[in-house]
Amino acid sequence: MRSIIPLLLILISLQYCNYAGNKSGLHWFLDMHDNLAVESQEEDLTTIFFNHNNQPVKGSDVLESQTGPGSTMRVPPEGSIPINYTPYLYDPSDFDTPAKELKNPLKPTKQILELGQKQYNIFCSICHGYQGKGDGPLSPRISAIPALVGEKSNVLDWEDGRFYHIITVGRARMKAYAAQLTPEERWAIIHYIRLLQNTK
Numbered sequence: 001m002r003s004i005i006p007l008l009l010i011l012i013s014l015q016y017c018n019y020a021g022n023k024s025g026l027h028w029f030l031d032m033h034d035n036l037a038v039e040s041q042e043e044d045l046t047t048i049f050f051n052h053n054n055q056p057v058k059g060s061d062v063l064e065s066q067t068g069p070g071s072t073m074r075v076p077p078e079g080s081i082p083i084n085y086t087p088y089l090y091d092p093s094d095f096d097t098p099a100k101e102l103k104n105p106l107k108p109t110k111q112i113l114e115l116g117q118k119q120y121n122i123f124c125s126i127c128h129g130y131q132g133k134g135d136g137p138l139s140p141r142i143s144a145i146p147a148l149v150g151e152k153s154n155v156l157d158w159e160d161g162r163f164y165h166i167i168t169v170g171r172a173r174m175k176a177y178a179a180q181l182t183p184e185e186r187w188a189i190i191h192y193i194r195l196l197q198n199t200k
């Protein structure tokens with residue numbers, strides 16, 4: 001009889017084991033499971049505030065939520081930076097400071113030039129032309145697209161940082177390409193433009 005009790009205990013505890021691992025068995029201490037923190041995608045009642053018409057409005061006295069009442073998404077604290085995002089703090093109209101301060105971190109290796117060529121052909125050649133002569137397929141529709149190569153070009157003496165700035169923030173009729181091109185791709189394009197400029 002005495003040996004049956006441990007055996008029973010073992011059998012009972014084995015009930016909670018399973019191979020699939022998707023059953024958590026019996027829960028003894030529920031307070032360990034119900035976390036006070038609001039889970040993502042869960043409704044957060046603390047951001048709901050009801051007005052006198054019983055309409056939910058964004059809470060005025062609670063933390064700001066990003067997507068309206070009940071949302072768990074918080075407005076990020078001022079000055080916070082998303083992971084893997086490098087802020088670009090230069091004033092778009094100021095070309096001189098980035099021209100002075102920004103240096104091309106890449107070496108013009110074969111690999112980098114190939115990357116630059118690929119991205120240039122995708123994003124720039126439509127206007128500036130495959131050889132950078134300002135004669136891309138869109139040139140009949142957009143007047144006076146500047147050439148990036150040749151004696152008439154204004155950009156032969158441009159510093160790398162000045163190119164980086166115009167690609168990142170754009171200027172006048174040329175849009176910014178910061179959303180389409182990573183910093184590495186922008187610097188690679190600049191090396192490729194140098195190659196086009198030096199190819200007679």
Ligand code: HEC
Pocket residue numbers: 120123124125126127128138142144145146147148153154155163166167171172173174175177189
């Ligand atoms: C939709 C057409 C278009 C595309 C695409 C385009 N550009 Fe431009 N780009 C222009 C125009 C137009 C200007 C003249 C802007 C102005 O009036 O200030 C310009 C100006 C420039 C200048 C300054 C030229 C000068 O003489 O002052 C550079 C450098 C330049 N672009 C590089 C690029 C690069 C690199 C890309 C690709 C990432 C690119 N552009 C994509 C239309 C385009």
